Amino acid sequence: MDGTGLARRVVEETAHRAAEITRRTGVRPCLATVLVGEDPASVTYVRMKRARCAKAGIESRQISLPATTTTAELTETLRSLSLDAGVHGILLQHPAGPHIDERAAFEAIAPEKDVDGVTISSFGAMSFGLPGFTSCTPGGIMRLLDEYDVELAGRHAVVVGRSAILGKPAGMLLLARDATVTYCHSRTRDLSAIVREADVVVAAVGRPRLINGEDIKPGAVVIDAGYNPGNVGDVDFDTARTRARLITPVPGGVGPMTIAVLLAQTVDAASRQLGTAGENTG
């Protein structure tokens, strides 16, 4: 499954919508990116996201906070961005640091600006089929599945991983689409036996080649959201590809979709906040 190609098309459409909003209102959609500390991977991710914003005609505003920032200071920053009419979307780069109560920080983001889909309100929307933003990676996975017309109703989807921004919401989105959903994780016994029953496998745990290729049911669809050093996913790709009907590569599968959804949701947020919704969004 070609995440790079689909992401490019999503970003192109997003750029078109951003330009239309700017033309009508004179305002460019704006994403605030908040970074705590100087973790090199996080710095790189934020730089990449901002570069993609710029290419799509989305303004970004970088807020860099020192590693010594407290939870109270961080939530204060996020609250003031939530109230700032010039900011349409807010991204707090994860991880914010071991001393930060990340959940408290996420909850300081106004739901209507939660374009990264990290608040409990967004999780509730994903879980109960309400309007709202999806977590970006799960949202990207759903767009990939739809792009390839993967039937979900009644199929058995196995989600390996249960993080708040990846595994849990991915399972809820699949359940909302009428899949039978199994959550597996580090405490699961006989992961192989469960994966062997899966019509759709979503690997979202961050452990290199945790999923054996031999366990993939012939004809299954495999989504590898793992990101491990050396461009290795959570799935043993070489073997899995010989059995799967569809599979995402690493890199070039889920990864590009994550940023594409972030940009698309930033433009959705701007459109709603600037009162152009219903004209530019689908």
Place this chain on the structure above:
Amino acid sequence: MDGTGLARRVVEETAHRAAEITRRTGVRPCLATVLVGEDPASVTYVRMKRARCAKAGIESRQISLPATTTTAELTETLRSLSLDAGVHGILLQHPAGPHIDERAAFEAIAPEKDVDGVTISSFGAMSFGLPGFTSCTPGGIMRLLDEYDVELAGRHAVVVGRSAILGKPAGMLLLARDATVTYCHSRTRDLSAIVREADVVVAAVGRPRLINGEDIKPGAVVIDAGYNPGNVGDVDFDTARTRARLITPVPGGVGPMTIAVLLAQTVDAASRQLGTAGENTG
């Protein structure tokens, strides 16, 4: 599994805590029960809940609204109860009626008074292991499992049903306790095959004897949260009991636990709001 007996002990302990709060503060814990229309089953449920409150030393305040009440009027009522310092817990009897946006109504309940565990905030707390109230029936199920020392970590729990106040939160609570969790529902193919793999079955769908007794794995634990006419559960009890290690009867299993958790959470809420927390709650 004896839900009636455990519920009685929970209510006794709750009554003791309620009396202690009243002794210290001069205030009785108070639950507001909101009923829209005159559906006979709902009227009966609310009356039963209020009678149990009275026996436990919990005040209850009944708000009966006509069937013609709009969503806006209902949310206004719930918002004003949320602000009323004399009310510690709020219950909106489900179903509120076909013309009501029940989700909007639930969200008008302040999270700290959501003793029925129906808000998105409470669902997030259950899903992410944060402090907060559980939905009453799933919370009652967890207390039953704990009472009987049912090991959950690494076990396969199959939840049949995915409603917002029963199936979904039950699965999230089981996942938070390290079970491998499968959600099944009306669109699931080959439910029998999945149930046969379950160490713990939670039936929460409201279809009489949907779960075949023969599908229960020998030694499994069966929780039947179904409530169907004629005191019939979602599980074929007579056959299932011959295979299960533990099973809840209908009635006398999950049912009594639901009200017990409602009362316990009302007293928790009162304790926090009246500033006696940390002394009376565990």
